[in-house]
Amino acid sequence: MSRFFQGIGTLLFFGCFLAVVVFTLQSRPWDDTEGPTQPGGPGWDPQPPQPSHAHPEPQPDRSIEERARAILNSTPLIDGHNDLAIFIRSEYKNNITSGRFVKEFEKGGMPLNVDLPRLRSGQVGGAFWSAFVGCPVNASYDMTDSNYATAVSHTTEQIDVLKRLQARYPDDFINILTKTASSTESEYMLDQWRSSSRKPMFGSLSIEGLHQVPPTAPMSTLRHYYELGVRMATLTWNCHNPFADASLVWNDYSEPPSVVNGVFRPKEGAVTAHGRRVLKEMNRLGMIIDISHTSYWTQKAVLSKDEDGPRITRAPVVFSHSSAYSICPHPRNVRDDLLDLVPESNSVVMVNFSPGFISCTSAPDHNLVSDGPRFSLPEYFEKNNTLHQVARHITYIGQRIGYDHVGLGSDFDGMGNETPRGLGGVDKFPDLVAELLRMGVSDEDMKKVVGGNVLRVWKDVEDISATMKDEGVEPGLDDASGF
Numbered sequence: 001m002s003r004f005f006q007g008i009g010t011l012l013f014f015g016c017f018l019a020v021v022v023f024t025l026q027s028r029p030w031d032d033t034e035g036p037t038q039p040g041g042p043g044w045d046p047q048p049p050q051p052s053h054a055h056p057e058p059q060p061d062r063s064i065e066e067r068a069r070a071i072l073n074s075t076p077l078i079d080g081h082n083d084l085a086i087f088i089r090s091e092y093k094n095n096i097t098s099g100r101f102v103k104e105f106e107k108g109g110m111p112l113n114v115d116l117p118r119l120r121s122g123q124v125g126g127a128f129w130s131a132f133v134g135c136p137v138n139a140s141y142d143m144t145d146s147n148y149a150t151a152v153s154h155t156t157e158q159i160d161v162l163k164r165l166q167a168r169y170p171d172d173f174i175n176i177l178t179k180t181a182s183s184t185e186s187e188y189m190l191d192q193w194r195s196s197s198r199k200p201m202f203g204s205l206s207i208e209g210l211h212q213v214p215p216t217a218p219m220s221t222l223r224h225y226y227e228l229g230v231r232m233a234t235l236t237w238n239c240h241n242p243f244a245d246a247s248l249v250w251n252d253y254s255e256p257p258s259v260v261n262g263v264f265r266p267k268e269g270a271v272t273a274h275g276r277r278v279l280k281e282m283n284r285l286g287m288i289i290d291i292s293h294t295s296y297w298t299q300k301a302v303l304s305k306d307e308d309g310p311r312i313t314r315a316p317v318v319f320s321h322s323s324a325y326s327i328c329p330h331p332r333n334v335r336d337d338l339l340d341l342v343p344e345s346n347s348v349v350m351v352n353f354s355p356g357f358i359s360c361t362s363a364p365d366h367n368l369v370s371d372g373p374r375f376s377l378p379e380y381f382e383k384n385n386t387l388h389q390v391a392r393h394i395t396y397i398g399q400r401i402g403y404d405h406v407g408l409g410s411d412f413d414g415m416g417n418e419t420p421r422g423l424g425g426v427d428k429f430p431d432l433v434a435e436l437l438r439m440g441v442s443d444e445d446m447k448k449v450v451g452g453n454v455l456r457v458w459k460d461v462e463d464i465s466a467t468m469k470d471e472g473v474e475p476g477l478d479d480a481s482g483f
């Protein structure tokens with residue numbers, strides 16, 4: 001009889017064990033992505049999330065969401081690229097005193113991704129507010145002052161609207177031009193942000209392509225822009241210019257952009273001799289060099305050491321809004337061999353949220369044999385257009401090259417009507433931080449990602465500028481021919 005009951009007990013034990021296994025499998029939070037799961041497919045995770053430290057400290061006294069909010073309370077979230085200004089131009093004709101703009105900006109309800117209530121809800125600490133304007137038609141081939149003139153005049157209008165916006169809302173923006181003589185601008189803004197309970201946003205400006213300067217007068221124009229608050233300049237947008245090559249060329253806006261494969265001017269290089277002089281002047285000024293939108297060969301020229309040793313920029317650089325090519329093989333994203341060069345110059349890749357750059361599949365000719373890297377426009381994969389997919393790009397870069405070298409560059413208000421699901425505006429930044437914490441990123445590394453890294457780069461750029469001025473490096477000169 002005792003053996004009978006022992007048998008019954010054994011059966012009950014294994015029955016319970018099997019029930020637990022089945023329950024666990026059914027309740028597992030499978031990824032909601034669909035599609036192919038072979039290596040390279042959109043549903044395949046090439047590097048499953050791992051904790052950013054081997055033994056992250058458990059924090060049972062706080063929820064993930066509370067930890068995310070605490071991180072954003074202690075470190076300003078600095079977005080590498082926000083396109084609010086060009087949206088104000090297209091939607092409100094730069095009239096920031098109109099009743100409609102004031103109501104929608106102050107009370108909420110602006111179309112697309114940005115307004116004051118959402119900025120506050122998202123605990124945004126600042127951005128590089130882009131004074132973007134598009135490339136002139138045929139800008140890659142007609143590199144004359146006359147062809148670039150409209151872009152330059154529009155740039156002054158976009159800088160002006162950003163400065164007027166910040167002046168109109170002084171409690172919400174820190175004016176970059178009001179710093180004290182005893183501190184750098186990045187330190188001043190950080191002090192202002194920390195000392196105010198309101199947490200006003202950094203008011204630093206950027207331009208998005210050197211088609212926004214006259215081909216014959218880049219040095220003096222960049223100095224003027226600097227005096228107006230521009231602290232970052234992207235080397236190209238979707239056109240080549242006299243200084244550097246782009247990854248995509250959009251000569252005629254009625255047609256899709258074409259992909260750049262190879263160096264546009266082989267004798268001059270992807271960064272021309274004139275471009276190298278412009279980079280030197282940006283180093284001297286203390287203006288951050290941004291290599292998003294540039295071609296693979298431009299990026300390699302900027303990140304690599306020259307044959308005689310030094311790089312063509314003394315200061316670190318940023319990709320202000322680019323993602324990981326290994327997850328989404330788009331020419332706008334950063335290939336692994338270039339990611340591996342980023343730590344050598346203490347630079348940062350700030351991940352873009354734009355759907356076409358975060359979720360895509362290889363185009364049919366992706367693996368064609370060629371003498372060098374080949375690029376093509378991939379196919380957008382809508383099912384992975386999610387907040388989690390953005391987080392995957394961030395963790396991929398962080399795990400490959402370290403969390404000291406990754407940040408956030410949303411492209412909000414510049415990506416059109418479609419956004420990643422769960423990441424529809426600036427108010428969703430805390431949700432992204434929470435997702436990254438769930439994926440194993442530590443609180444300390446998360447502070448670097450949201451703002452610490454780009455602030456480090458900015459401070460390094462300021463220090464290099466001070467050193468060059470102490471060395472007596474003179475301002476770069478334009479070709480002052482004619483009257």
